[in-house]
Amino acid sequence: MSGGQHEQCIACGSKMRTFIEHISDDRYGCPGVYSIDRCVSCGHMSTAPRLTEEDLPALYSNYYPRREIDFNALEKEAGLVERPFARLRRWMAGTDNQGHYLAKPGQKVLDIGCGSCLSLLEMQKLGVECWGVEADPNVRTIAEKYALRVHIGNIYDVPFADQNFDLIVLNQVIEHVPDPLAMLEALKNRLNSGGRVILAFPNTGSFHRKVWKERWINWHIPYHQNHFNRTSFALLAQKSGYDVARIRTITPNLWSVLQLRTSREQRQEGRASGTWSESGSFEKSPSFIRKLRNVTVTRGARLAGAMMGFVNRALDATGQGDSLLVELRLSATKN
Numbered sequence: 001m002s003g004g005q006h007e008q009c010i011a012c013g014s015k016m017r018t019f020i021e022h023i024s025d026d027r028y029g030c031p032g033v034y035s036i037d038r039c040v041s042c043g044h045m046s047t048a049p050r051l052t053e054e055d056l057p058a059l060y061s062n063y064y065p066r067r068e069i070d071f072n073a074l075e076k077e078a079g080l081v082e083r084p085f086a087r088l089r090r091w092m093a094g095t096d097n098q099g100h101y102l103a104k105p106g107q108k109v110l111d112i113g114c115g116s117c118l119s120l121l122e123m124q125k126l127g128v129e130c131w132g133v134e135a136d137p138n139v140r141t142i143a144e145k146y147a148l149r150v151h152i153g154n155i156y157d158v159p160f161a162d163q164n165f166d167l168i169v170l171n172q173v174i175e176h177v178p179d180p181l182a183m184l185e186a187l188k189n190r191l192n193s194g195g196r197v198i199l200a201f202p203n204t205g206s207f208h209r210k211v212w213k214e215r216w217i218n219w220h221i222p223y224h225q226n227h228f229n230r231t232s233f234a235l236l237a238q239k240s241g242y243d244v245a246r247i248r249t250i251t252p253n254l255w256s257v258l259q260l261r262t263s264r265e266q267r268q269e270g271r272a273s274g275t276w277s278e279s280g281s282f283e284k285s286p287s288f289i290r291k292l293r294n295v296t297v298t299r300g301a302r303l304a305g306a307m308m309g310f311v312n313r314a315l316d317a318t319g320q321g322d323s324l325l326v327e328l329r330l331s332a333t334k335n
């Protein structure tokens, strides 16, 4: 561990300097104070002290809320992918910041960190052959119910060993991983020839990050270990033997709504935020009053989201959106 010393930048090897001195878990109230270091050369940021793979099970099982899944809500959400103009709707809402939407019918896709399995259900409806990997054992119930091929564990277990993939998707995953370089390298020999790795993760070069500073929702301390910008991510990708085929920014309107809601909250180390404890979309809500309130909040949020959409689409077009969507191919100059 760092012991107060700055480590080297994982993307370019340069020196890191403290960028945010004091930051803690403002979503789920996990105790502990962290800082964010910034590379003097490429601007890459890392959470300090760094966590290791061994730290993660306790952190996630104690503080990351996973409740009972509402299967009806999940199925309803997955069905939206077949609605008319689904693509246009996703573009307007900024929800197409997810790699699996780039999959074509008949392709073989591995989704790493598939969570609720929504992406797998959507891909099935779109005629995509899909597999998933997820660390959370609670997801097994969902996989079994829908007969989905999900490996509970991680990519280093070499799941589905006899299968290679046209696309490997990591939606909001790489920023959580203690060693993203090792992760990218582990994926290289799981690609079919011409295959791509598609990653979505927060963009520290975004307009929202600059406006909200240490209150930006995507610091998500301590779960987010690395905070990329387009330069630092491209450097890391090259280092692990990939070329960046395409890179763009997308801002989910929901993120902006959550950003506005949390900005009014008092923050205190070790205390969970009301916004985040209520925002899980497939969780069973206990009381009628809570349901009623959720409907009101959701309608208000949709309206606010639609208005914010105009701003977000303009930010995305200028490359200043809140989430990066990156497509990687194996480097042509690979030895």
Ligand SMILES: [Zn+2]
Binding pocket: 009, 010, 011, 012, 013, 014, 039, 040, 041, 042, 043, 044, 232
């Ligand atoms: Zn750097």
